Amino acid sequence: MSGGDGNARSVEREGEEGMWSGDELHDLITIKLTRRRSVSPATLRKLSEAFNPLALIPARDDLIVQGVKASSCLLLLNGFAARYRLLRNGRRQFTEICLPGDFVNLGSLLKKRQRQGVVALTDCRAASIPHARLDRLIDADGDLVRSLWLDTLVDGAVSREWILALGAQSAKERLAWFLCELYCRLELVGRAKDCCFQLPMTQAEIADILGLSTVHVNRVVAELRREGLVEWKGALVHLKDWGGLAALAEFDKAYLESPPE
Amino acid sequence: MSGGDGNARSVEREGEEGMWSGDELHDLITIKLTRRRSVSPATLRKLSEAFNPLALIPARDDLIVQGVKASSCLLLLNGFAARYRLLRNGRRQFTEICLPGDFVNLGSLLKKRQRQGVVALTDCRAASIPHARLDRLIDADGDLVRSLWLDTLVDGAVSREWILALGAQSAKERLAWFLCELYCRLELVGRAKDCCFQLPMTQAEIADILGLSTVHVNRVVAELRREGLVEWKGALVHLKDWGGLAALAEFDKAYLESPPE
DNA sequence: CGACGTTTTGAATTGGTTCAAACTAAGTGG
């Protein structure tokens, strides 16, 4: 994910701020927007050229600050981030996990003020596109609006699966669900394959995703390991028994994919 | 989700099938789409005229059947409905509550197949608009797409609040959250005022929303009553102490409202 | 009335939390 191994969260920071390969961004956007719907190459090019140079956000910084009015949308190129909210009782709950290729705050285009902050879980690289520019591109191409709107719809489907997990599944099932979903989403953007992926999160963070205590996450991880469902060493996760995990979680990746049309 | 028999939930079914006041639909759509963004009167008129005559759906029937490809979007005029999913362990989890004025499956326009069914909690009246017609209207008016897309975004915000409640709040806090949210959403479409509203749901259904057991919902309802926060007789709910409830749930209705620009 | 769906109450059980401490691994600086 982020830079080297060793410390999974840190990334070397040469003076390359502002330098980036436009191709990388273009490719990611293409994967993202054309996986489920077609968008013309011309629009994709115009879109990817409309982004500002990339920014580096160190782990634990906020990419989006709660309650602040946005004037541009942020696309995550690299790293993990998470939308969250803090409660009076001191608990933190994540409500959305952002992966490379995700628009961190696409909604801000229409809903300027975001109620929840988004924190970088690892060092992140992100590029922003001003609302005004995006708005113009949208007006010019009906396929683009639809593709972006569809992206919002898929986010909603992800949220509903999350509600399902939190409301009706046991700790073990939730963890299995989480691993399955993350793997599928990472694979979709080429960040995972062969049932292996980097998961640069602490167990405390996973607890804040699954609505569990850190201690219990640890116990459930141990259980999945013991049963041979996963191998998990540092940040590297290997889903040894995909079928078993998916069955346990009643996971079906259809909701992440393109309509079968 | 078998056919509705004659119980407290049923509504008299005169031969008025197919009869409806276009004004009622027009008014509801206007409230719905212009509350957060402006849409031209001409578009609103064309849109409301594009709907098919209304259908009556008896309580417990599915409005949307899981996995079936939709060719039109359904607007709920009257009654309560809920998106749900059944798990192998026999549990049912609701993942979205649809109220009058809500598009039950707006997403089907872009994502034809819905993974989750939607069941009528009460007798419902709904009108549908074929995808093709809606598509044409959307192409003709950029404000309309944005307004509908914004609606999807608000749905997403609602889902995230739900995740927050399920993941990080106690049973009592969750119930308080649920009452607050429902009241605000109903008030937005003129179905509630003065902290009173009709809540035509059983405690078992509320349990399936909050991820609790029926018994525990009952106990928590009793607690809120005892503390003088709510009065609740049959389907009629009165939030006696809005401030207290909102504080308990850490509820802030901003996420349901228009962006303050 | 009798019946059924719903709400309410009680008692036992459990999945997950909390608190506390030990253990591991990876920097940091002398």
Place this chain on the structure above:
DNA sequence: CCACTTAGTTTGAACCAATTCAAAACGTCG
């Protein structure tokens, strides 16, 4: 190169919020 530090993982034991099972009390309607 080793002691020191800090962040994260792991283990144990007591505890609690919510569940489960069971049965009683309502209410409404045919």
